[in-house]
Amino acid sequence: MKYLLNLLTLKSLRDRSQVEQLLQYIIEEPLEDADNKRSFKFPFIACEIFTCEIDVILRTLAEEGELMNLLFSFLEPNRPHSALLAGYFSKVVVCLMLRKTVPLMNYVQQVHQDVFCQLVDLIGITSTIMEVLVWLVAADDHVYPNFSDVMQWLADSNLLEMIVDKLSPSCAPEVHANAAETLCAITRNVPSALATKLSSPSFVARIFGHALEDSHSKSGLVNSLSVCILLLDPKRSAINSPLMYSFLNQLMYEPPIPVNSETINAMLPQLDKMSRRTYEYDEDVSAIATSVVIVYCINIFIILTFNIFVKII
DSSP states (O other), X not given: OHHHHHHHHHHHHTSHHHHHHHHHHHHSOOOTTOOHXXXXXXXXXXXXXXXXXXHHHHHHHHTOHHHHHHHHGGGOTTSOOOHHHHHHHHHHHHHHHHHSHHHHHHHHHHTOTTHHHHXXXXXXXXXXXXXXXXXXXXXXXXXXXXXHHXXXXXXXXXXXXXXXXXXXXXXXXXXXXXXXXXXXXXXXXXXXXXXXXXXXXXXXXXXXXXXXXXXXXXXXXXXXXXXXXXXXXXTOBXXXXXXXXXXXXXXXXXXXXXXXXXXXXXXXXXXXXXXXXXXXXXXXXXXXXXXXXXHHHHHHHHHHHHHHHHHHO
């Protein structure tokens, strides 16, 4: 009898009208005079139903364009975006990302390409919105069946430009922090077309341009430079070869990740500009600026040492 009731409940929940009602609890703010059930209990239960990862319910959502439109309408700029509902929205999208990856990305690529623009615009509201963006742009080939194609599609868009521009001193500190975290996630996701684009000279100059734009914007400078430090991770090597890995294995215990030599060359004039303006920074900012220079020098040392080692051999 209990099994039969569970089947009937499941059959009811996978119905399109029921899925639509669950989505409305997640994306629509309750009225001011709404009771606690409508304000808190129903949105929580709706989110839990989706994140239980029941295939028939997720399939109803992922394969129905109008329901997907309803879900992503939460990102529209004219809607309120409370932290509570943003968290529920993020959990549902991440669940779709993990369990219905192909239908979700097909929807984003073919129907709703502005979803990335909307996510970037809302990146400072709460870290849960940032997590959705990170899941979409920094997932690896274990998540994306067509990893290379998706990364190339993202690289061909203006997504990186939008995220990097959120490091501008005119943005709020929480926007700087979430944008930097997203860029760092992309940088770690190598090799990918998106990570390669981020390490190109034009983007290095763009990031440093925001860092040096206003010496009084401590948040913008610190978060911009944190991205640059990761681009110059000393665990990386200039040449991804077994010989290089063998040579550096005594010093570093992680497999080498190639550093774009153009990235290193592009940073030198930017570091020179920054060093000339160090006197304008306070003590904390000067410390992280110095860290960037040190990491840069470590990279150059590793590369030069490797070249000498090869010549000796």
